[in-house]
Amino acid sequence: MSPKTSKTAKTSGRHGGRSAGRRRMEMTPARITMLVLAAVTLVFIFQNTQETKIRLLVPEVTMPLWAALLATALIGALCGAYFMGRRR
Numbered sequence: 001m002s003p004k005t006s007k008t009a010k011t012s013g014r015h016g017g018r019s020a021g022r023r024r025m026e027m028t029p030a031r032i033t034m035l036v037l038a039a040v041t042l043v044f045i046f047q048n049t050q051e052t053k054i055r056l057l058v059p060e061v062t063m064p065l066w067a068a069l070l071a072t073a074l075i076g077a078l079c080g081a082y083f084m085g086r087r088r
Helices: 003-011 029-047 065-087
Strands: 051-055 060-064
Touching: 029 065, 051 065, 060 065
Parallel strands: none
Antiparallel strands: 051 060
């Protein structure tokens, strides 16, 4: 083996570099933006606490506006996660 080959073989082994199964939780601009948007969404939801009437196809339901907004946000997040998962 040449010195170059043996050196790269040592560093590219199991313990060289990053572990294959681990991902680092780095704070990227996209993650920071998502955290800020989630915080603003929660503030918006919990600022709107009055009762409201909501029509779900046929029945009319009276419930706190924050619960309707939170349910809508959760449904949207689940749909987004589902479609992003299918994309990979």
